[in-house]
Amino acid sequence: MTSPTVDQAPIGPVDLAAEREAVGPALEEKMIECLRSGAYVLGPEVKAFEAEFATYQRTAHALGVASGTDALILGLRALGVGVGDGVVTSAYTFFASAGTIAWIGARPQLVDVDYDTGLITPEACAAALDETTKCVLPVHLYGQLADVMGFRALADEAGVGLLEDAAQAHGAERDGKRAGEVGDATAFSFYPTKNLGAPGDAGAVLTPSDDVAARLRELRDHGSREKYRHDSVGTNSRLASLQACALRTKLPHLDAWNDRRAAIAARYDERFAGSDKVRPLTRHEGTRHVYHQYSVRLPAELRDAAAERLREQSIFAAVHYPSPVHHQPVAAEWGYGPDAFPNAARLSTEILCLPVHPFLTDEQADRVSEALLGALEA
Numbered sequence: 001m002t003s004p005t006v007d008q009a010p011i012g013p014v015d016l017a018a019e020r021e022a023v024g025p026a027l028e029e030k031m032i033e034c035l036r037s038g039a040y041v042l043g044p045e046v047k048a049f050e051a052e053f054a055t056y057q058r059t060a061h062a063l064g065v066a067s068g069t070d071a072l073i074l075g076l077r078a079l080g081v082g083v084g085d086g087v088v089t090s091a092y093t094f095f096a097s098a099g100t101i102a103w104i105g106a107r108p109q110l111v112d113v114d115y116d117t118g119l120i121t122p123e124a125c126a127a128a129l130d131e132t133t134k135c136v137l138p139v140h141l142y143g144q145l146a147d148v149m150g151f152r153a154l155a156d157e158a159g160v161g162l163l164e165d166a167a168q169a170h171g172a173e174r175d176g177k178r179a180g181e182v183g184d185a186t187a188f189s190f191y192p193t194k195n196l197g198a199p200g201d202a203g204a205v206l207t208p209s210d211d212v213a214a215r216l217r218e219l220r221d222h223g224s225r226e227k228y229r230h231d232s233v234g235t236n237s238r239l240a241s242l243q244a245c246a247l248r249t250k251l252p253h254l255d256a257w258n259d260r261r262a263a264i265a266a267r268y269d270e271r272f273a274g275s276d277k278v279r280p281l282t283r284h285e286g287t288r289h290v291y292h293q294y295s296v297r298l299p300a301e302l303r304d305a306a307a308e309r310l311r312e313q314s315i316f317a318a319v320h321y322p323s324p325v326h327h328q329p330v331a332a333e334w335g336y337g338p339d340a341f342p343n344a345a346r347l348s349t350e351i352l353c354l355p356v357h358p359f360l361t362d363e364q365a366d367r368v369s370e371a372l373l374g375a376l377e378a
């Protein structure tokens, strides 16, 4: 058997080995140091990471938690959302954005996304608000911030909380604001494949508010401010120190990594500009998109065959997400029929996310775009 030529070398959605190499020995050295310190849960490394990440996202507080899912759950709870309350969120997102709402006994109030951006808008959310609504939860899908200032105005006017789902938007900006600056609370995931990823599950909740930060600190540690005293009921969702060590080592690289993602996106854009079959999602003026995904819309009848043609050439494009939230079997319990959100349903048949990560070369990006255009011509 011959080994693959450079031309055939697989191109995946991430290259975690290259990422580890790029960070160099610092990552492993820091983790060994942490291992030897004997401080494994919270502790000085977590505190330092929280301060550095809050500064990076330009907000006052960051609280390290066990995952992005927990960040959403604790964010909802810290904003006072409880059983029977309504929370407005997107019908086109990773399931956790909506599932966490149901998990705490609240009610997901889904709204359709804008077909051109995949984002929910303040206008669509305003129409979905009712007397049960306690919070709006915009999702910064694929690395582009939703209209955070518009959502701030809506939440203030309606007297509801604003929780941002920024699991895909580390470092992204809109109207000069970063995720975490504007929302009452903002949930981040550091799942390994995220723009800032840990070697395991990890997450954080950010907030500009001292009060919300105090509630979050309590909620992530069984409602406890001091040992063996419990002022409220919380859970165990403390960030592990080893994860914080890794995240601290990677954070200084994040801007350069996001810039590289943007350069690849610009290269793809240029290549697809002349195609009537490949339509990238629209980006708003004045945004810093961090391209967690580079997502294009293809004619629905060609999408799956095109992805298969790419796979045959060892190029692995992904469909995020093959079905909208309201098509999940469990969503029937939330009262949504299959035709409730046509844009979300349509995007789930058209979207293809092309490889975009900081270690993709220009040549590899060109191989991807040529292969896609070729697959659509065939």
Ligand SMILES: Cc1ncc(COP(=O)(O)O)c(C=O)c1O
Residues within 6 Å of the ligand: 067, 068, 069, 070, 093, 094, 096, 097, 139, 165, 167, 168, 189, 190, 191, 201, 202, 203
């Ligand atoms: C939009 C969104 N929200 C929430 C999550 C949940 O994060 P985690 O996997 O860290 O629990 C993810 C992660 O995939 C996500 O993409």
